[in-house]
Amino acid sequence: MTKRLVGALITSAVLTFGAGGAATAAECIAPANPGGGWDFTCRQIGKIMFDIGAVDKPVQVTNMPGAGGGLAFGNVVNERSDDTDLIVAASTATTTRLAQNAYAGMTADQVRFVGAIGADPGVIVVAADSAFQSLGDLVEAIKADPGSVAFAGGSAVGGFDHMKPLMVLKEGGFTDITKVKYIGVDGGADAITQTVGGFTQAMTGDMSEVVSFLSNGDIRVIAVLTDERVPGFEDIPTAKEQGYDVVAVNWRGLYVPKDISDARFDEWAGKLQQVADSPEWAQAMADNGLAPFTKVGGDFQSYIDGLVADIAALSKELGVTQ
Amino acid sequence: MDILANLAIGFGVALSPYTLFLAVCGCFLGTIIGALPGLGPSNGVAILIPITFTLGLDATSALVLMTSVYYGAMYGGRISSILLNIPGDEPALMTTLDGYPMAKSGRAGDALVLSGVASFVGALLATIGLMLLAPSLARVAFLFGPAEYFALYLLAFCTLGGMASNNQAKAALAACIGLGIAMIGVDSSSGLPRLTGGNLHLYDGIDFLVAIVGLFAIAEIFFFIESHGKGSSIGIKLDKVTIPWKDIMATKWTMLRASGVGFIAGILPGAGASLGSFLAYMTEKSIAGPNGGFGKGAAKGIAAPEAGNNSAAGGALVPMLTLGVPGSGTTAVLLALLMTLNITPGPTLFSERPEVVWGLIASLLIANFVLLAMNVPMVKIFVRILMVPAWVLLPGVTMISFVGIYSLSGSYFDLLLMIGFGVLGYFLRKLDVPTVPVILGILLGGNMEDALRRAMTLSDGDPMYLFSSPIAIGFWIAAIAGFVAPMFLRGVLKKPQKHPTDGPID
Numbered sequence: 001m002t003k004r005l006v007g008a009l010i011t012s013a014v015l016t017f018g019a020g021g022a023a024t025a026a027e028c029i030a031p032a033n034p035g036g037g038w039d040f041t042c043r044q045i046g047k048i049m050f051d052i053g054a055v056d057k058p059v060q061v062t063n064m065p066g067a068g069g070g071l072a073f074g075n076v077v078n079e080r081s082d083d084t085d086l087i088v089a090a091s092t093a094t095t096t097r098l099a100q101n102a103y104a105g106m107t108a109d110q111v112r113f114v115g116a117i118g119a120d121p122g123v124i125v126v127a128a129d130s131a132f133q134s135l136g137d138l139v140e141a142i143k144a145d146p147g148s149v150a151f152a153g154g155s156a157v158g159g160f161d162h163m164k165p166l167m168v169l170k171e172g173g174f175t176d177i178t179k180v181k182y183i184g185v186d187g188g189a190d191a192i193t194q195t196v197g198g199f200t201q202a203m204t205g206d207m208s209e210v211v212s213f214l215s216n217g218d219i220r221v222i223a224v225l226t227d228e229r230v231p232g233f234e235d236i237p238t239a240k241e242q243g244y245d246v247v248a249v250n251w252r253g254l255y256v257p258k259d260i261s262d263a264r265f266d267e268w269a270g271k272l273q274q275v276a277d278s279p280e281w282a283q284a285m286a287d288n289g290l291a292p293f294t295k296v297g298g299d300f301q302s303y304i305d306g307l308v309a310d311i312a313a314l315s316k317e318l319g320v321t322q
Numbered sequence: 323m324d325i326l327a328n329l330a331i332g333f334g335v336a337l338s339p340y341t342l343f344l345a346v347c348g349c350f351l352g353t354i355i356g357a358l359p360g361l362g363p364s365n366g367v368a369i370l371i372p373i374t375f376t377l378g379l380d381a382t383s384a385l386v387l388m389t390s391v392y393y394g395a396m397y398g399g400r401i402s403s404i405l406l407n408i409p410g411d412e413p414a415l416m417t418t419l420d421g422y423p424m425a426k427s428g429r430a431g432d433a434l435v436l437s438g439v440a441s442f443v444g445a446l447l448a449t450i451g452l453m454l455l456a457p458s459l460a461r462v463a464f465l466f467g468p469a470e471y472f473a474l475y476l477l478a479f480c481t482l483g484g485m486a487s488n489n490q491a492k493a494a495l496a497a498c499i500g501l502g503i504a505m506i507g508v509d510s511s512s513g514l515p516r517l518t519g520g521n522l523h524l525y526d527g528i529d530f531l532v533a534i535v536g537l538f539a540i541a542e543i544f545f546f547i548e549s550h551g552k553g554s555s556i557g558i559k560l561d562k563v564t565i566p567w568k569d570i571m572a573t574k575w576t577m578l579r580a581s582g583v584g585f586i587a588g589i590l591p592g593a594g595a596s597l598g599s600f601l602a603y604m605t606e607k608s609i610a611g612p613n614g615g616f617g618k619g620a621a622k623g624i625a626a627p628e629a630g631n632n633s634a635a636g637g638a639l640v641p642m643l644t645l646g647v648p649g650s651g652t653t654a655v656l657l658a659l660l661m662t663l664n665i666t667p668g669p670t671l672f673s674e675r676p677e678v679v680w681g682l683i684a685s686l687l688i689a690n691f692v693l694l695a696m697n698v699p700m701v702k703i704f705v706r707i708l709m710v711p712a713w714v715l716l717p718g719v720t721m722i723s724f725v726g727i728y729s730l731s732g733s734y735f736d737l738l739l740m741i742g743f744g745v746l747g748y749f750l751r752k753l754d755v756p757t758v759p760v761i762l763g764i765l766l767g768g769n770m771e772d773a774l775r776r777a778m779t780l781s782d783g784d785p786m787y788l789f790s791s792p793i794a795i796g797f798w799i800a801a802i803a804g805f806v807a808p809m810f811l812r813g814v815l816k817k818p819q820k821h822p823t824d825g826p827i828d
Contacts, residue, residue: 212668
């Protein structure tokens with residue numbers, strides 16, 4: 001046991017201070033500190049790629065936190081744009097920030113998005129004792145008096161958690177979105193605390209953030225923002241079936257540098273597809289509250305383009321970008 | 323009886339030789355991480371997370387290791403505060419105020435042992451509090467909305483005026499500099515960057531570790547160079563470590579009160595341990611009055627912040643485990659660790675995964691006793707690390723600070739920023755402006771602003787919202803009293819000068 005610990009200490013020291021040693025092994029950049037969603041993406045996908053033989057050496061994970069992923073994005077665009085052995089963890093937050101020009105002028109077309117293999121479904125939540133029984137109740141209340149409902153979410157104003165209720169409201173015919181109250185707090189659990197405490201009337205976030213509160217009976221999920229009901233949560237209605245055609249999920253995926261060859265891009269797409277099809281990934285998704293959501297290759301790139309355009313338009317309307 | 327049965331489960335998990343070994347390793351690593359400026363509990367835990375992956379540790383073992391590091395860092399932070407006047411991490415900031423003067427007057431050993439005992443008392447009481455009260459205390463977080471948080475931070479700022487400075491205007495100036503620095507970064511209430519000059523490195527704001535290392539350690543280097551080592555404050559002698567029973571007995575009520583204050587501050591999601599040690603120190607200072615000798619090496623001035631920050635560290639685990647809401651920066655990292663281990667903290671954790679929760683509580687108790695042993699009889703080991711001559715120590719500390727900060731962000735920008743803070747710290751010291759309020763401004767200012775902005779969003783800009791609950795009003799009254807009272811009391815309280823260690827005042 002001691003040997004293992006010492007070995008691990010040395011390994012981590014090497015990883016921390018001597019990054020870049022092994023030139024041939026693939027590297028996955030997690031643009032955040034260890035422990036977050038992007039870190040999870042890199043470590044799980046990297047591990048499974050090696051375990052199923054998609055890569056012949058273990059994928060090395062580098063944490064590059066800063067500016068909500070902006071530092072890593074800048075590093076890839078400016079310094080490593082032809083690195084064929086580099087993959088970078090990404091999620092909806094990446095595209096939201098790109099759409100809002102929050103990466104100091106860098107744009108989504110400066111990298112290539114390989115694919116997403118799993119997503120955390122968006123949810124709209126109210127306290128268990130709330131008068132709102134359905135998404136319709138909530139939308140109608142806001143239409144009648146926009147000041148009467150405040151949302152809390154784990155992302156800053158203009159972040160994806162803020163966008164979710166706005167998309168629903170627009171779909172429901174309410175267009176004066178700057179009137180909608182939203183406060184950004186420190187994470188989904190904090191947002192639930194504020195909602196259960198009665199300081200805000202609804203919470204907007206991801207399914208994985210609300211599960212333990214749901215089984216405790218503190219909250220009710222009035223809508224999940226997916227195409228179909230989520231396996232394991234069949235009693236939660238989708239927004240779509242309540243008449244609001246909104247799909248908003250926090251996908252987990254990868255991007256690669258722009259200047260690699262098409263052949264290499266397709267190779268990465270193939271490896272990612274292999275991971276998506278593996279039982280190991282199915283298990284990892286189930287363990288972490290992710291729903292299946294596989295879009296790989298060119299298919300994914302067009303999805304990203306659409307998403308960026310949508311969020312950019314909404315952000316402009318909201319006033320968070322010019 | 324339930325608790326005893328649960329605790330038995332916990333010790334069953336935590337008392338295996340392997341987990342005990344991990345606890346000892348964690349305590350030792352944590353103490354060193356805490357003692358080294360530039361490495362605090364939150365980045366210490368963050369750096370070590372990949373190890374739990376590499377080792378393939380199961381959930382309980384990983385938690386034992388990480389919480390031992392967490393508690394260890396809380397103990398270790400005081401060592402460099404006392405011996406070097408450089409806080410080892412942000413919760414140890416307040417310990418410099420009395421710990422260093424006491425060490426300078428030749429009682430470094432006493433200061434270390436006393437603060438070690440205070441840490442133990444604070445951490446032990448907090449762990450017991452966590453054990454007995456966690457599920458019911460979790461509901462406290464539901465009572466705190468933006469208005470209540472704003473009033474709480476306001477209370478902290480209103481008592482700042484009484485900080486250890488001869489000149490209150492300078493303390494206020496320093497706090498304003500800190501507040502200004504806290505404004506840098508993406509504003510969470512509008513999503514727009516502020517004062518960043520378009521530089522991506524500034525989007526996340528300024529890490530207070532960078533500020534602490536710059537203002538204290540780097541500034542110290544500049545002084546050292548300027549005076550060729552003569553004007554430097556480094557060079558405390560430590561001969562024999564004895565147990566100062568008299569000081570410990572004299573501060574027993576201080577430790578208990580500070581543990582209480584710290585625990586409550588820890589439970590509230592927010593600034594966590596730093597706020598806990600600050601409020602504990604200011605409470606004791608106001609109880610002792612102007613003649614308590616605070617700021618000059620008072621025993622109570624050492625016991626209060628240490629009991630406060632360790633107890634807040636335990637308190638911060640309450641919202642993390644029961645709600646999944648981190649009460650401090652370090653618990654945010656621990657929370658992330660839990661998620662990667664596939665444990666979702668929340669209201670159901672205590673019933674669904676009792677072996678994890680009670681194993682954790684048992685290992686906290688074990689870690690506490692291990693740490694008491696490491697930090698009282700064996701404190702010399704850690705001290706020896708810091709006892710090399712100043713001309714070796716200072717560059718060494720600086721180098722470790724640079725490596726520590728660089729390993730966090732991987733960017734040279736933070737290093738430049740750190741040097742910038744060093745220059746700022748040098749000039750502030752030349753001008754006799756205290757640097758502690760600068761850090762407090764950075765630590766608490768951002769949180770206070772967020773709370774105010776959220777309150778204004780919810781109330782459509784109606785300021786009366788800030789007084790809308792009994793809790794908020796209570797904090798407002800305390801804040802106003804804390805601000806105004808010293809002005810009047812100073813004239814009234816003309817008691818004869820008392821020696822700071824003379825018997826308990828209450």
